[in-house]
Amino acid sequence: MSTIIKDVRAGLAIDTRAERTIEVTVITEGGGIGVSSAPRGAPLSRGVFEAPSYPPGGVFQAIKIVNEEIAPKLRGLDAKDQEYIDSLLREIDGTPNFARIGGNTATVISIAVAKAAANTLGLPLYRYLGTPFSTTLTVPLANLLGGGPHARYGVAPDFQEHQLVPVNCKSMQDVIDSCILAYQKIREKCERIDPNWTGGKDDEGAWVPNITDWQALEILTEVADEVKDEIGIKMLLGLDCAAEGLWNKEKRVYVYKREGKERTREEQIEYICRLLDTFPIYHVEDIAESNDFEAFAEINKRYGHKVLIDGDDLIACNLERLKKAVEMKACNSFIVKVNMTGTLTDTYRVVEFAHRHGITPIKSCRSGETEDTVIADLAVAWGCPLNKFAFAEKGAPKMNRLLQIERELGKKAKMPKLPLI
Ligand code: PGA
Numbered sequence: 001m002s003t004i005i006k007d008v009r010a011g012l013a014i015d016t017r018a019e020r021t022i023e024v025t026v027i028t029e030g031g032g033i034g035v036s037s038a039p040r041g042a043p044l045s046r047g048v049f050e051a052p053s054y055p056p057g058g059v060f061q062a063i064k065i066v067n068e069e070i071a072p073k074l075r076g077l078d079a080k081d082q083e084y085i086d087s088l089l090r091e092i093d094g095t096p097n098f099a100r101i102g103g104n105t106a107t108v109i110s111i112a113v114a115k116a117a118a119n120t121l122g123l124p125l126y127r128y129l130g131t132p133f134s135t136t137l138t139v140p141l142a143n144l145l146g147g148g149p150h151a152r153y154g155v156a157p158d159f160q161e162h163q164l165v166p167v168n169c170k171s172m173q174d175v176i177d178s179c180i181l182a183y184q185k186i187r188e189k190c191e192r193i194d195p196n197w198t199g200g201k202d203d204e205g206a207w208v209p210n211i212t213d214w215q216a217l218e219i220l221t222e223v224a225d226e227v228k229d230e231i232g233i234k235m236l237l238g239l240d241c242a243a244e245g246l247w248n249k250e251k252r253v254y255v256y257k258r259e260g261k262e263r264t265r266e267e268q269i270e271y272i273c274r275l276l277d278t279f280p281i282y283h284v285e286d287i288a289e290s291n292d293f294e295a296f297a298e299i300n301k302r303y304g305h306k307v308l309i310d311g312d313d314l315i316a317c318n319l320e321r322l323k324k325a326v327e328m329k330a331c332n333s334f335i336v337k338v339n340m341t342g343t344l345t346d347t348y349r350v351v352e353f354a355h356r357h358g359i360t361p362i363k364s365c366r367s368g369e370t371e372d373t374v375i376a377d378l379a380v381a382w383g384c385p386l387n388k389f390a391f392a393e394k395g396a397p398k399m400n401r402l403l404q405i406e407r408e409l410g411k412k413a414k415m416p417k418l419p420l421i
Contacts, residue, residue, distance in 0.1 A: 001030030003079045003120045008109070010066035012059065013037045016394040017203055017368035020059040022104055024066060026112040028079055032120025036111035036374065038104035038339060039366035042203055044149035044245045045160060048290055049316035050340035051103025062105040070101070070109065079117035086110050086343035098342045106342035111374055114344055125374065126405060129344070130381030135412040137172060137402060138363065138379035141165045141238050141283055142179045142391040144186050145209070145216050146202030147258070149245040150367050154257035156208045158246060162216045163238030164224060165282055165386070167421050171413075172406045176399070178233035179391045183207075185223045193219075203367040205393025212259050213239075217279045224280065236282035239275070240388075243268065244313045247289035254289075269295055276303050282420075283362075283386075285310035285335065296330035306420055308333040308386075310362060317341045319350050326357045333360035333419070336384060338374075351382045360419045364388040365398060373401035380405055385416035 006029045013023040015037075023037035040046075040053050055061045070092060077085060089109060093101045118128035126134055141163045148160030166178040190197055190209035202208045211219075217237060224235040246254040253262040263271055265288070272287045276299075284303075288295035290313045300309040312335035315321045325331050334354060338347045351361045363379035365388065376398050379387040387402075389395040406413045 001032065001120045002028060003032065003117045004029045005074050005077050005079050005113070005116070008066065008071040008074045010063045012063065013370060015040060015368040015370050017042070019368055021368070021370060022059055022062050022066070022108055024108040024112040026079065026109075026116040028116050028120045030120040032079070032116045034079075034112040034115025034117070034119055036108040036115060037370035037372050038108045039370060039372070040104065040339070040368040042149050042367045045242050045367060047313035047316040047340060048244065049313070049318060049321060051098040051106075051342045053104045053339065054102040055100060055105070062102045065101050066105060066109065074109070074113075079113050079120065082110070082114055082117070083345050085113050086345035089343060103339050103342045107339040110343040110345070111338065124405070124408060125377035126380035129378065134381050134383075135409050136380065136383065136385070136414045136416050137406055138376070138384055138387040139165060139169060139175060139416060139418065140179065140391060140395070140399065141362065141386050141388040142182070142395070143204050143206045143240075143389065144183055144391060145220065146204055146206035147208060147213070147216070148242045150203040151208045155210050156202070156258060157211060157213045157216045158256040158258050159213045159239055160242035160245070161204070161206065161238070161240035162213070162220055163240070163283065163388070164220055164235045165238055166233050166235050167282070167418055168234045169415055171415065172403050174233055176403075177231055178227050178235055181227050181231065182223050182235060183391055185226060186219060189219045189222065201393070204390035205395060206390050217275065221279055236280050238283035239281060240285040240312070241272070241287050242313070243286050244289050265292065265295060269298055272299055273302065276307055281307060283308040283310060286313050290314050290316070293325060293328050293330045296325070297328050300329055300331055304329075304332045308360060308362075308420065310334060312364070317347060317350055319346075319353060322350055322353060322359070326359065331359070333362055335364045335388065336361045336378070336382070337364055337366060338378070339366065348382065351384070355383065360385065362386045362388055365390070365395070369394040371397055373397050376401035376405060385418055
């Protein structure tokens with residue numbers, strides 16, 4: 001079957017935040033089809049070092065660029081030449097960070113090309129981008145209670161994500177059982193704390209009660225204990241502080257509007273330590289603003305042997321920034337998002353570097369998602385033991401894709417050995 005690209009078409013789609021986004025379809029001469037639609041971070045939580053999502057003219061300009069400028073250059077190329085096609089996208093863009101065509105534009109083309117090649121060859125994407133040994137699944141860092149830039153600042157908890165991660169699952173069934181139970185229990189506890197709570201959710205589909213982060217962590221700790229007692233699955237806590245969004249550059253303080261507190265850099269570090277000393281936290285992301293590698297290094301030195309110290313906005317899935325983090329021992333894990341860098345090739349290189357240096361790559365969704373479930377396949381293909389996404393709503397298709405992969409692999413499917421556990 002020929003994997004030569006016959007056609008490339010871009011069009012409009014909407015994401016789960018009801019924002020316009022771009023969808024690209026790639027068709028090969030062998031009849032293979034690859035479709036990808038772009039996710040996007042929230043305005044206040046997008047990393048300052050990630051590629052800009054769209055060209056200056058926005059989504060419609062991106063669609064025009066693909067249909068009029070990029071598609072003619074891709075027709076006739078072999079979809080299997082991923083590295084070449086991704087480098088061509090860089091060349092067409094002509095800037096260091098896809099500022100002209102947009103990171104999302106490059107991302108959806110890159111992913112649609114890979115999907116079209118895989119589809120033509122009759123391979124699932126995780127197998128096409130992985131190896132015959134890509135049979136290890138990934139465990140969700142389930143974002144179940146939201147806040148920060150994904151909710152209403154000052155009313156919701158100040159941190160962006162309060163997660164639970166099941167750590168002793170024997171199958172995806174255990175993952176589903178524990179996460180469903182935890183999700184329901186959190187809702188009940190939120191209702192009990194605030195009888196007037198409307199049952200609201202954030203951009204990700206996580207519950208958003210009007211409580212502080214401390215209360216949120218107390219709820220998650222209780223829920224984890226109850227899940228363990230009821231079904232024997234151990235769940236640990238996770239946090240995405242998204243501290244960049246709390247940082248006031250002028251005043252040089254972290255502003256916790258819901259809590260009614262401001263914290264200096266030193267107080268922020270002290271606060272994170274207090275949280276890590278008090279609650280059974282396994283994963284903590286973006287504990288400081290994205291230029292403060294030293295703050296991450298301090299936390300990593302004290303807790304990196306038992307807690308995943310994760311740089312998302314810190315690294316922005318950027319190889320140079322990851323190299324700096326490795327040199328400074330700033331984190332032991334980082335978030336993998338293709339549209340932060342722009343192409344599968346660039347992202348793969350960052351993941352490969354991380355594996356070689358003992359840094360755990362954690363695949364992740366964006367807060368504005370589409371029906372594209374590529375993050376599940378990428379996590380399996382690239383050996384990411386954890387995958388961060390909201391469990392409910394926009395996370396459901398991702399979870400369903402993991403279940404499909406598990407069924408497809410049958411007896412070969414393995415649960416990952418989780419780092420530090
Ligand atoms: P974002 O948030 O997609 O809005 O950037 C997700 C995250 O911070 O991991």
